[in-house]
Amino acid sequence: MKNKTPLRRAHHEGSVRRRPDGRWEVRFTIPASDGEKARRKSYYCHTKQEAVQILRGQWDPQWNLGPNGTTLLTxxxxxxxxxxxxxxxxxxxxxxxxxxxxxxxxxxxxxxxxxxxxxxxxxxxxxxxxxxxxxxxxxxxxxxxxxxxxxxxxxEGILLSNPAAGADLPTRPVYTANVFSRSQQLQLIENTEMIPYGICIRLALGTGLRIGEIVALQWGDIDLSERVLKVRRTQGERAEETLSPKTKNSHRAIPLTQNTAEDLAAWFKKMEPTTLDTPVFPDEDGGYLLARKLRAEYKQLLETLHLPSYSFHTLRHTFATRALEVGMDYKTLSILLGHSSVTFTLDVYAHCSDTHKRREMARMEYEYQEFPEELMLSRYERYRRQVEACPEVMTKEQFRIACHISKRKAKELLDNGVVPCEITGNKTWKYRIRKSDVLSYLERVRGVKSF
Missing domain, CATH: 1.10.150.130 (Tyrosine recombinase, N-terminal domain)
Incomplete structure (x- = not known):
């Protein structure tokens, strides 16, 4: 029996070969078209199977590796x-x-x-x-x-490495957000009745909602009896376009203060909605209010009151700053704002007013007094001053720091009723402690040697 001679490839059929570097090369001729001459083309891949697929036209060649093991795509x-x-x-x-x-x-x-x-x-x-x-x-x-x-x-295997990784970049600019002072905030609230949708400004200052979340609210999102507002959607580019909130953490429930709840109840009576999916802030046609229209009214009010021309988002920054100033813990504030981490809340929204800074620095006075009699302050007097600088209702952490006791000691005092407190069961604010009860505790242990 004669040995069969291997069949030769037809003209332009192409070929497959393995390169010395281990990659497989596919070579074939691209026929002439549109006035262009026929030209020889090579593609590179990692396996023979991929090479055969390219040769048979089963794989789009633009996805395959070209010179230097990278892609031919632009x-x-x-x-x-x-x-x-x-x-x-x-x-x-x-x-x-x-x-x-x-x-x-x-x-x-x-x-x-x-x-x-x-x-x-x-x-x-x-x-x-x-x-x-x-x-x-x-x-x-x-x-x-x-x-x-x-x-x-x-x-996807298109590139062997990311050429943009490790690039020298300019320093990220320091972000300084604007915040209304307390007097400016009060002036703004007192004059919101001058514009048709002034309640939206008061709601932003009382809840920290984004403007898109405000205009997308429906009456089914608000429970006035329980005083809770739920954020479930935000507005898109068009008024009727409602989208899922910014992130998964933006889906949240916000307890309303009594003033905000009463404000919304009065607005409910004024609007007289027929269904729960009715917009809370409808436009003239009964549809969703456009965010840009609310921004225009807000800017007009600022000009009338001669207030700084801050953006509507400044109301959210102002809410966060006021919350920290009255002693709200960072985790609770982060949840109310719909952030993914406490770190982001502190980096972007923790703006302290000058008044708050002075009050906090006053708590340090006992450390650096110039007068001898002040340097001789008793431990009780120093602790009492720190407690008095705290809000009327304190957290366990504020109580512990003000009284200079350990976490274990603070928990023992609260659980045993030595310091009266309200145990809420909430993970972020389990203990609600009145400042007067802490001062009474300090007075009781004043003569104890270990104190």
């Missing part, structure tokens, strides 16, 4: 693919923001092959943007988008 093509992937996980407003940033700032990169991106090239691109007048904050914003897109390319 940056613009890959950003489109990444945005399609993000459509399921991003809110429509966030997706629109990403597209806008890409169109405005990353367009110069669109025609460049993704395998040609390097750390040096990206840093040079960033420097050119900064010299062109782009602010550090804007640069950090579009770097975040580019970094995410390239990280996804690494995850």
């Amino acid at each position: 940056v613009g093509e890959w950003l489109e693919i990444w945005l399609e992937h993000k459509e399921l996980s991003l809110k429509p407003s966030t997706l629109r923001h990403y597209k806008s940033v890409i169109r405005c700032h990353l367009k110069p990169l669109f025609r460049r092959r993704i395998y040609q991106l390097s750390l040096t090239y990206i840093e040079a691109f960033y420097r050119e943007k900064l010299h062109g007048g782009v602010s550090p904050g804007t640069l950090l914003a579009f770097h975040k988008i580019l970094h995410q897109a390239l990280r996804y390319a690494v995850k």
Whole structure:
């Protein structure tokens, strides 16, 4: 029996071979079309099976590895693919923001092959943007988008490493939010009746709600008998478009103060809603009030009262600052604002007024007195001054710090009734202790040697 000669490949059929570096190369000729000459093309992959699939046309070649083990896609093509992937996980407003940033700032990169991106090239691109007048904050914003897109390319095996990782970036600008002073806040509240939707301003100052959450409220979200408001949605670009709140933590229940509950009850009688899904703040046609219309009324009120032209979001900052000033613990405030962590609440919203700073510094006076008689203050007198600087209703932590006792000792005193308190059962504020009861306790133990 004669040995069969292996069949030769037909012209333009292509070939597969293994390179010395271990990768597989697919070579074939792309036929002439649209006036272009036929040309030889090579694609690279990691396994022979992938190479055969490319050769048989079972795999889109743009997804396969090209020179240097990277992809042949352009940056613009890959950003489109990444945005399609993000459509399921991003809110429509966030997706629109990403597209806008890409169109405005990353367009110069669109025609460049993704395998040609390097750390040096990206840093040079960033420097050119900064010299062109782009602010550090804007640069950090579009770097975040580019970094995410390239990280996804690494995850999909399109790139071997993320070229944007480790780029030298400008220092993040210090964020200083505006806050209304107590006198400005009082002036604003007293004059909200001057505009049709002034109750929205009072609600923002009393609950810390975002403007989108306020205008998307329905009467079914408010329980006036229990004095609780539930945040379940926020407004989109159009008035009738309601979206899920900003994050999963933004789904929350906010207890209402008596004044806020009475304010909403009076508004309920004025509106006379027929169903629970009726908007709390309807427009002239009975639909949802547009956020931009509320902003316009708010700005008009500030101009009339000659107050600083702060944004509507400043009302949320003001609520957070007032809450901290009266002694609200950080965890509770973070939950009420709908934040994912206490750290974010403190970094962004913990703005203390000058009055609060002076009161807190006054608690340190006993440490640095210039007069000998003040230096001889008894321990009881020092502790009493610290307790008097605390709010009328204290937490266990405030009680413990003011009296300089351990957590174990504080729990023992409260659980045994030595210091009267209200045990709420709430994890974030289990013990509610009146300041007068703490002062009485200090007076009782004043002569004890261990005190």
